[in-house]
Amino acid sequence: MLRRIVKTQGTRASASPLFYPAAFKDAVYLSSACGSRSGGTKIKEPAGPKVITPIPGPKTKQLLKELNEIQQANSVSIFSDFDNSIGNYFVDADGNIFLDTYMQISSIPIGYNHPDLLTVFEDQHNLRVLVNRPALGVYPGNDWPQKMRDVLLAVAPPGLDMVSTMMCGACSNENAYKAAFILYQTKKRCGKLDFSDEEVKSVAKNLPPGAPNLAVLSFNGAFHGRTLASLATTRSKAIQKLDFPSFDWPVAPFPLYKYPLDQCADYNKKQDEKCLSAVCELIEKWEKKNHPVAAVVVEPVQSEGGDNEASPEFFQQLQQICIGKGISLILDEVQTGCGPTGKMWCHEYFDLPTPPDMVTFSKKMMTGGFYFKRELRPPQPFRIFNTWMGDPSKVVLLERILKVMKRDNLLKLVLETGQYFKCGLHEVEAEFPNLIHSVRGRGTLLAFTACSPQLRDKIIVNLKKAGIMGGACGAAAIRLRPALIFEKKHTDIYLDKLRTVLKCLK
């Protein structure tokens, strides 16, 4: 592999002084763990974070002012310098260098400017895939079936052998809901493929029976997107939903565990029971009001909602409920999928006796989409359909990412780094019991909770000033979403900075 990179340096890269970012005078080679063990890619990263301006810096402030003249931009926290960001290090518009544990809301899988990704579109065929975006549902490329098999289905969740691509996570969930509605109604018609005149007439007016009163059940704290139907299942923060019309769909409580898990087993088990029992009650209640639940959607780890975990037993029993009621179970792996837990899909930890009906994805997978069981393939065409239905150029990027993950043994690295990282976090929570608690997670998809929302916000801000980009979630949690190339040495930097920040807040 090194050969290719050297070749790259000699051709395209040499044309640009940016290939190895000029900003990194102190750069060292990554990486003992990844590099030496697996023959992985050498990435020149800086030795550590370096903050040289107040945060936000003057250029960032100016750019924010400019962007606010074009749209509501006060959600912007910082402007990126993608020419100089590299590996696990994010560089902002002011030249500050951050160790990034959030990675564009968990959507950069193998770090910034990975050399393998920079060469993908040197291939003339790939370039043409990029430049000629097809209407995939009508005129896909002649290599599309093969790409679907070799890339997307090659990493499909065990037991799921069908897949549709979409543009983003919200659309993926909306289309999974649509597939569930189609299956539910098709079963109701006993498989009959014709629609009644009444259905056809009423649907033009958005009314039943053509547009039936069907529901999707979701959980308190869930996040499934922001288009209106996905938003109807999102139950995280009020500001995400206020002022938008919604569907009368049921919401169940999600287990809220106490930590450490091994000392709180009884309490947590009761959480599971309470929530599962609420799920059953809600399904029955909605059935009674003639508004049946066609699907249950759930994240393996509620991310935006606070990194709330649930036990494998919870998911197993939830699946049993769905099977018993003839309801589709949709696992939303938009944030947990593609490796951050140390498995390709987080739900592989759940030992489900049978595969979930659908698994939705996006973010690190580069393309949105959903895997599904054969029975969820709509009987007629043009029902799960739109103009683009995804973007093959993103699948071409994913293909390279998956190759790198395999070649460089990144799932193993995630598990090793994650175990080391979690131990380190446990040590820190033991040192600062009045500040943080509830260290949790799998792989490097880790989190902990601050003792108050205000304290959490202070920790995030002070970490940023110390050169660490991080993500908040829920009321008082901090979530870790590093790239899959995050190593022990990065962990050491993080833990060191976290200790320093917590000491000052004590």
Added chain:
Amino acid sequence: MLRRIVKTQGTRASASPLFYPAAFKDAVYLSSACGSRSGGTKIKEPAGPKVITPIPGPKTKQLLKELNEIQQANSVSIFSDFDNSIGNYFVDADGNIFLDTYMQISSIPIGYNHPDLLTVFEDQHNLRVLVNRPALGVYPGNDWPQKMRDVLLAVAPPGLDMVSTMMCGACSNENAYKAAFILYQTKKRCGKLDFSDEEVKSVAKNLPPGAPNLAVLSFNGAFHGRTLASLATTRSKAIQKLDFPSFDWPVAPFPLYKYPLDQCADYNKKQDEKCLSAVCELIEKWEKKNHPVAAVVVEPVQSEGGDNEASPEFFQQLQQICIGKGISLILDEVQTGCGPTGKMWCHEYFDLPTPPDMVTFSKKMMTGGFYFKRELRPPQPFRIFNTWMGDPSKVVLLERILKVMKRDNLLKLVLETGQYFKCGLHEVEAEFPNLIHSVRGRGTLLAFTACSPQLRDKIIVNLKKAGIMGGACGAAAIRLRPALIFEKKHTDIYLDKLRTVLKCLK
């Protein structure tokens, strides 16, 4: 410009025999009109279509079988060979060469493999924009405000100076609806920025007042996307909507004109009046049932619905109704935007006394998004928001496309080709009055109607067999959606093939 292409041939392109497709042994240079007049790009196109297998060909059939094992793929009509497609010519998996008048459902602006697009990502900065897709709402690139100004706002509809990007057309419409809902409720609160406890509590359950009963009015025949809220405004074909829960939103009739327009002015005026009066009645009716209309969404030309036009006066009066009622007017220019009518935005033909409140776009614009008036900028952040919020690499492509459009005078070419094309179609409809009628449209966004749905389908199939890719719409219409580089000589080929097909069907 020629210099750059020659340079390209000498470096990257020379690595691939595909740069000038090998399939085109009879290739000739495009283009007298475009090339000679404006010094535009030379594109080696084939001399004409060439069909060498039955349609669909054996490879296409095999690929369709394979794709159907992965998803419901019976909407697929043909598989693309993007290595060999060029300019206005589409090549399929079987090596058949088609003149393409549909261009991936109207989403390829300057033809296949335009040389200017093939070089965009040789620029190392652009390549990094492509490889590091940001979470635009939190960490946009440091050139993002400038790109928004220089690319998107540079071609904004007159009077609109704000813009948000999105991933696709459906999401763009959904977010425009959200912006309208926010404005409506903010006005209702007299601008007060706080939410009541009741709102915050009720929205968690998807209930009013936090999730208010607000509606979007759309028109019979409309197409605005397929996510559930955009689908609630789509009123085209039942199969697009059946089995999906929807919103109780009003649908108004859309004018259905008779042609030629100058001989049917009275009838068409009455159509306008009838539809506008229905709009008023529906708005009042929904107001009375405490489910007020916050926005009206309308296409300048209903495309999927049948290429149904309405007069400038219709749109002017529709706008007056919206202004009178305090309702946002959203023009969905997903299909009509970016030049096919000979103006950047179709609604520029309508002489609206004041700009529409929002204009949504996607397809030829490469990125989804919507332009909006300043008052539609939400008062708080994180309300029009998601992880990606578009894809800057598509804006980089759009930047190059807009440069080509300007340099090669493509809007002028569209007007010239369009005028010539429309005259030709009028001649054909005069020759075959029992087969087709109602030639209509602006620029090269043209259409005609067959005398029955069955006849329309036959024309489409037979044209395809003759080497013409085309698009159906509505019950019996054929829509023309060529690229902006379509010329008189392509028109001649189309008209010749159409005549041949119609003669056989007479």
